[in-house]
Amino acid sequence: MKFKTIEWKGDAIRILDQRRLPGVIRYLDCKDASSMAKAIRNMAIRGAPAIGVAAAMGIALAAKKARDSKPQAFLTAIEKVCHEMSQTRPTAVNLFWAVDRMRRILAQVGAYGVEQTRVRLVEEALLIYKEDMEVNRKIGKHGKRLIKNGDGILTHCNAGALATAGYGTALGVMYAARDGGKRFHVFVDETRPMLQGCRLTAWELVQEKIPATVITDNMAGVLMSQKKINLVIVGADRIARNGDTANKIGTYSLAVLAKWHNIPFYVAAPTSTLDLSLASGQDIPIEQRDVREVTHFRGCSIAPEGVQGFNPAFDVTLHSLIEGIITEKGIIREPFEKNLKKIFKKEKRLIVGAGG
Numbered sequence: 262m263k264f265k266t267i268e269w270k271g272d273a274i275r276i277l278d279q280r281r282l283p284g285v286i287r288y289l290d291c292k293d294a295s296s297m298a299k300a301i302r303n304m305a306i307r308g309a310p311a312i313g314v315a316a317a318m319g320i321a322l323a324a325k326k327a328r329d330s331k332p333q334a335f336l337t338a339i340e341k342v343c344h345e346m347s348q349t350r351p352t353a354v355n356l357f358w359a360v361d362r363m364r365r366i367l368a369q370v371g372a373y374g375v376e377q378t379r380v381r382l383v384e385e386a387l388l389i390y391k392e393d394m395e396v397n398r399k400i401g402k403h404g405k406r407l408i409k410n411g412d413g414i415l416t417h418c419n420a421g422a423l424a425t426a427g428y429g430t431a432l433g434v435m436y437a438a439r440d441g442g443k444r445f446h447v448f449v450d451e452t453r454p455m456l457q458g459c460r461l462t463a464w465e466l467v468q469e470k471i472p473a474t475v476i477t478d479n480m481a482g483v484l485m486s487q488k489k490i491n492l493v494i495v496g497a498d499r500i501a502r503n504g505d506t507a508n509k510i511g512t513y514s515l516a517v518l519a520k521w522h523n524i525p526f527y528v529a530a531p532t533s534t535l536d537l538s539l540a541s542g543q544d545i546p547i548e549q550r551d552v553r554e555v556t557h558f559r560g561c562s563i564a565p566e567g568v569q570g571f572n573p574a575f576d577v578t579l580h581s582l583i584e585g586i587i588t589e590k591g592i593i594r595e596p597f598e599k600n601l602k603k604i605f606k607k608e609k610r611l612i613v614g615a616g617g
């Protein structure tokens with residue numbers, strides 16, 4: 262990748278400001294945890310794995326800069342930051358998963374002392390970053406075989422390098438297929454209202470020289486009926502234990518359309534996006550955003566005064582519409598509940614339940 266989504270600079274966290282792309286390439290230095298939390302909230306950085314990494318780095322930065330030298334005071338101060346991070350966005354479970362990893366290090370401050378805990382928290386944040394890079398490559402490796410020469414692939418929102426520590430999940434599969442010599446065409450939903458597809462995914466694909474066409478979200482059906490699309494791959498923000506998947510608003514409609522047209526619909530996500538504490542997608546908290554994102558465009562009203570707006574940032578795709586979930590451990594298929602549990606059993610990983 263020719264850009265870095267997020268970078269640990271020691272005394273600051275540098276992020277590529279995604280609100281300004283593709284027109285303006287501007288990096289922001291977050292010099293404290295509050296500015297990192299603000300950047301997550303206002304979507305200067307976004308995408309489930311990326312906000313997990315950003316929250317962990319924000320906590321690490323706070324730990325590095327905290328003046329407290331007594332374990333209890335240090336714990337109280339950093340716990341406050343963990344809480345602040347977990348209030349930024351409610352849907353992507355990677356955020357809570359990363360905060361939880363940081364909390365587990367923080368909890369050992371009594372045993373390790375403040376100075377060592379500062380170092381350990383920074384190391385943990387950098388590990389979360391490094392692991393995400395590696396996991397994305399593995400998702401690519403497992404998913405690339407789904408792509409055939411000449412395919413038309415539809416994607417929604419941005420699940421690329423910008424949404425992760427680097428490389429990407431849904432786009433990572435495409436990068437891996439391209440590197441393996443496959444030729445295909447990507448159709449990119451513009452992704453109303455924040456236009457992550459048009460602004461971010463298209464920008465990544467152009468840089469990577471992968472042929473791509475931007476469409477408005479309501480064009481997917483006609484392209485499917487014309488047989489121009491034979492595969493759909495999207496990312497995920499939270500996957501319940503029955504396989505129901507929350508992702509950017511509009512994903513559910515695509516999955517229904519894909520089912521109708523007999524087109525395989527795949528979700529690409531790291532296992533850090535799985536939330537086995539939730540029985541189904543009904544329990545996933547859905548972020549509701551400012552309705553002006555719908556009724557206005559770049560500050561100008563595009564709807565009559567007095568009309569109401571509705572702006573859920575995510576929707577839930579039922580597992581029965583999903584052909585498979587491409588993870589770093591392989592492609593998981595029905596029965597999702599049994600097969601997802603299997604990979605957790607092997608890992609004995611803590612199951613995160615995060616409520617937003």
Ligand code: MRU
Binds near residue numbers: 429508
């Ligand atoms: O609101 P956003 O831009 O953070 O939403 C992002 C998505 O819905 C992505 O598809 C998802 O986080 C997967 S990113 C690898």
